[in-house]
Amino acid sequence: MKRFLETGNFAITEGAILAGCRFFCGYPITPATELAEAMSKRLPQEGGVYLQAEDECGAMHVCIGASLGGMKAMTATSGPGYILYADPFGWALGCEMPLVVVNSGRVGPVSGITGAPGQGEFYLTRYPTQGGNFECITLAPNSAQEAMAMVVEAFYLAERFRMPITVLGDQLITDGFEDITVPENEDEMKEMGFRTWPRGSCAGPNFYPFTDDLDIPPVQMGSGAGGLCSDWTPTVEGYDIEEVEAHHKHAYRLIYKVRNHRDLFNHLYEKKYMDDDPDLVVVSYGTPSRVVNTAVDKARSLGMKVGALRLINLWPFPDEHFTRKTKYLTVELNWDGQLVREVQRAAPKDAAVHFLGTCGDLPTIPDLLENFEKLLKNQPLERKGWELEAW
Amino acid sequence: MQYSSATLIDKYLRTRKIPSTACSGCGLGINHKVVVQAIDELGLEPNDIIWGTSIGCAGRQTFATWKGDGFAGTHGRVYAIARGLRIALPPEKKIICTVGDGDAFGIGLMHLIHSARSNADMTIIVNDNLGYQSTGGQFGFTTPQGAHTDSSPYGMFEHNLMSEGMDVMHILKGAGATFLARHVAMDGQRAVESVKRAILNPGFSLVHMPYPCPTNFASRELGSRNQVNIYRWIKERAKPLEEADENTVWATGVWHDATGSRPEFSEHVWASVNKIRKTGAL
Ligand SMILES: Cc1ncc(C[n+]2csc(CCOP(=O)(O)OP(=O)(O)O)c2C)c(N)n1
Ligand code: SF4
Numbered sequence: 001m002k003r004f005l006e007t008g009n010f011a012i013t014e015g016a017i018l019a020g021c022r023f024f025c026g027y028p029i030t031p032a033t034e035l036a037e038a039m040s041k042r043l044p045q046e047g048g049v050y051l052q053a054e055d056e057c058g059a060m061h062v063c064i065g066a067s068l069g070g071m072k073a074m075t076a077t078s079g080p081g082y083i084l085y086a087d088p089f090g091w092a093l094g095c096e097m098p099l100v101v102v103n104s105g106r107v108g109p110v111s112g113i114t115g116a117p118g119q120g121e122f123y124l125t126r127y128p129t130q131g132g133n134f135e136c137i138t139l140a141p142n143s144a145q146e147a148m149a150m151v152v153e154a155f156y157l158a159e160r161f162r163m164p165i166t167v168l169g170d171q172l173i174t175d176g177f178e179d180i181t182v183p184e185n186e187d188e189m190k191e192m193g194f195r196t197w198p199r200g201s202c203a204g205p206n207f208y209p210f211t212d213d214l215d216i217p218p219v220q221m222g223s224g225a226g227g228l229c230s231d232w233t234p235t236v237e238g239y240d241i242e243e244v245e246a247h248h249k250h251a252y253r254l255i256y257k258v259r260n261h262r263d264l265f266n267h268l269y270e271k272k273y274m275d276d277d278p279d280l281v282v283v284s285y286g287t288p289s290r291v292v293n294t295a296v297d298k299a300r301s302l303g304m305k306v307g308a309l310r311l312i313n314l315w316p317f318p319d320e321h322f323t324r325k326t327k328y329l330t331v332e333l334n335w336d337g338q339l340v341r342e343v344q345r346a347a348p349k350d351a352a353v354h355f356l357g358t359c360g361d362l363p364t365i366p367d368l369l370e371n372f373e374k375l376l377k378n379q380p381l382e383r384k385g386w387e388l389e390a391w
Numbered sequence: 392m393q394y395s396s397a398t399l400i401d402k403y404l405r406t407r408k409i410p411s412t413a414c415s416g417c418g419l420g421i422n423h424k425v426v427v428q429a430i431d432e433l434g435l436e437p438n439d440i441i442w443g444t445s446i447g448c449a450g451r452q453t454f455a456t457w458k459g460d461g462f463a464g465t466h467g468r469v470y471a472i473a474r475g476l477r478i479a480l481p482p483e484k485k486i487i488c489t490v491g492d493g494d495a496f497g498i499g500l501m502h503l504i505h506s507a508r509s510n511a512d513m514t515i516i517v518n519d520n521l522g523y524q525s526t527g528g529q530f531g532f533t534t535p536q537g538a539h540t541d542s543s544p545y546g547m548f549e550h551n552l553m554s555e556g557m558d559v560m561h562i563l564k565g566a567g568a569t570f571l572a573r574h575v576a577m578d579g580q581r582a583v584e585s586v587k588r589a590i591l592n593p594g595f596s597l598v599h600m601p602y603p604c605p606t607n608f609a610s611r612e613l614g615s616r617n618q619v620n621i622y623r624w625i626k627e628r629a630k631p632l633e634e635a636d637e638n639t640v641w642a643t644g645v646w647h648d649a650t651g652s653r654p655e656f657s658e659h660v661w662a663s664v665n666k667i668r669k670t671g672a673l
Contacts, residue, residue: 049664065479069475219460
């Protein structure tokens, strides 16, 4: 193992390389630029290719092409680029092409604030393209070290599920300097819990079986198997077809290959003080969860019965964590409240679900403690600065 | 050489998609045959070529016709996919893409230019039915000035890539394409020869091939779906480059041949990567 004081971008780069990624195509954008730069330096040293595309739509399509040719590929961006992935994301979902997509969240909408962390793409990573009829898998680390682990995991899941996987970070995770341990060989990777899956090549002739089975290798162009893939609804062999029944079968596969194999990733969460039926469960993901964890420690020391639930696997949403009738508070880096809607949906009807948002800035620990206390005393949440719609 | 379609189909195409569902009298099949004939004359086999397609009539009618591996991109994106694929494929594998004019010169133009810029080895056959035909017949960026379409009921008057001395070929040449040719569907063996040179060029090649669409274009512009009229209409407006005059809309033949003048993209990228890997520098 080697230790570094480095950024999340460094950690993600090393993770991708450990996972077998040998292709990256991107387009400069704060705060994902340094990741592209790190890839441009490291990939050639590992015999891999770094390319820059005309825009993010092109970048992800170029990655699709490399993946279609048998290479493990990754692209990375922030919100304004992630929205331009909409077209290739749909293609990769429909054609079942493994890819890893990193989104380092900043403040939106549009260009917003470029150099500050935001969490405005919680839902966008669930619906990154049009048309529906698919499931998505999103992983959200909260540290540089975990970003490395989740990128390795994303490559693993991308291969087994044959699909693009989003790793959702934010500016603090990708740009912040932290203590990072990098495994140096396969044994060390195993020791750190890193799993990998090799790229295969579908032998056909059934390139698109209408089942929920995993571990079917993707179509590979150039393999000579007569593989077909397109943006149209496929027959089992990959021919384009305009038929409701064939579409239904294809949609079944895209939805249920994920829903029926959640056991592969639904262990990705962290619980703190959750064993004694806390009166308030604070739910978060990504960077805010670090502040939340500290605040919850402090709250416990002050005698408040507060627990923390940190989601790493965001999608498909892990409803199983929200069966208890208690108070929930989501802490998010947005003012509109996104995670809170999903918690409201998943929690029992009579559970009280609250939302605390900030954006560009993390919540402070005193702020969090004050709000925990208010909720525990059944008082309304205090909003700082200006009136917000009550959640 | 006289080719029977049946022989070419047997050797190269999947019978499931041939005959296609194109309208009767559509010229797309002629362009398609020109490409397959060129492949045959070069002695290439189905597994030597990966066939990419766009959407639209040109894309959908040719998707999954090739016996070997085939892919289709969303509208305009096949050039970017092909660029990434080029990196992953061994150099001896060819990429041929049959696409529409709206796909290449409209929505996909930026990706197309960047594939030309990088001189990625691929042959793009732009099947130009003079507009957006699978959406019912709207004008495109190479529709002749004055043409009546469903979205130019008074005659097409927007500046486009084939008006006032403009030619989309200038853009592609400026971007770095190393082989460019133009042929109308009726050019026969001349078109086949150009497509052969395009395929052989180890770099970015594009052949622009206007063809007759009797159903949409002809019915609006000529008031008739009679295929003879639209074939004649196109033929009258096309002349070999060296005979072209001010009435020529499509000057046909090899427009630009810079084969070998620039390193091919994938070869260049891999050579650079290997050098960095070995020496730590370029
Ligand atoms: C992003 C996107 N925009 C629009 C369409 C609708 N569309 C389908 S086919 C087509 C026509 C494309 O024209 P062209 O490439 O010239 O092909 P043609 O049908 O004329 O052969 C269009 C615009 C689409 N499928 N995707
Ligand atoms: S609409 Fe025109 S271009 Fe399309 S298949 Fe019919 S005749 Fe051919």
